[in-house]
Amino acid sequence: MIGKVGLAPMAGITNYSFRTICFTFGAEFAYTEMISAESVIRNVKVNELYFPHDDEKEKVAIQIFGSDPFVMAQAAKMLETKGAWIDINAGCPVKKVIRKGAGSALLKDLRKLKKIIEEIKKIVSCKVSVKVRLGFEKNEFDKIYDTVVEAGADMIAVHGRTAKQMYLGKATWNVRNKGYIPFYINGDINSLEDAKKAMEISGAEGVLIGRGAIGNPWIFSNGNPSLAEKLNIILNHLDFLYKEVGNRAVVEFRKFVTGYTKGLKNSREFRAQVMKIEDFEELKDLFRKYFLSLEN
Ligand SMILES: Cc1cc2nc3c(=O)[nH]c(=O)nc-3n(C[C@H](O)[C@H](O)[C@H](O)COP(=O)(O)O)c2cc1C
The missing domain is CATH 1.10.1200.80 (Putative flavin oxidoreducatase; domain 2)
Structure with missing residues (x-):
């Protein structure tokens, strides 16, 4: 939402120190690791480690995951001033997360995804984005995009694989941006040249770089x-x-x-x-x- 090239959320990786390093090389925005909405409303202390620090707050979104629209909304409300905006995880393919109806499981239940976005939007004043995959088992991105837009989200980022694919095969950048809200493309973008190509193919206004930045933060400045x-x-x-x-x-x-x-x-x-x-x-x-x- 603030720039073209951001650091994708990665649990266990995108902590404060790694975000800081990526910012020094030109990442324009980043996300926290995903944080459980349930744990937020229970005030679990360890979450404080994940929240953005003051010196990066205006460019780090807080990503939450969960499946109960009211819990998600309450958590978003509690976090809205702690980061730049709230991001909803609707892409995580990990079994532990899906079993609870969260992450990419929301792509199988678009009514629920819509409700989550709507409930959050009702009570927060910050922006709200959603990170999705192409679909759960098959590519249903068109439907997912329409749902996210209708629900009132301010931005969408898509990892060009289905949840079933996990990380297998090559991510596609051939995803249509209908252009109603800012659109970011993600998956297998391993250089600024890739970023340019992915934006051209998808019509996205920006990209998220994940694994390509691990131990390679100079990717953001095309450095060598x-x-x-x-x-x-x-x-x-x-x-x-x-x-x-x-x-x-x-x-x-x-x-x-x-x-x-x-x-x-x-x-x-x-x-x-x-x-x-x-x-x-x-x-x-x-x-x-x-x-x-x-x-x-
Ligand atoms: C170790 C690891 C942890 C991840 N954790 C998250 C997460 O917490 N939230 C999320 O939305 N995506 C998560 N992802 C997915 C990435 O954000 C990204 O969508 C995916 O890795 C594809 O982009 P890439 O090819 O640039 O890595 C994770 C990926 C990896 C490799």
């Missing part, structure tokens, strides 16, 4: 950092993460190591070493030594 620059980015990311989660950074950072070391010499051996490290300073030293060995 030198080894020294890469090391610097990694150490910065680690420091941010440490500030955010303390020593848990050592384990959490493992998700980013493959991305950051992709294509580098002896990266497989290096990653195996990283997985054994438990101390934060040791981890930083290991990165320094590895990059020094690459320079030599």
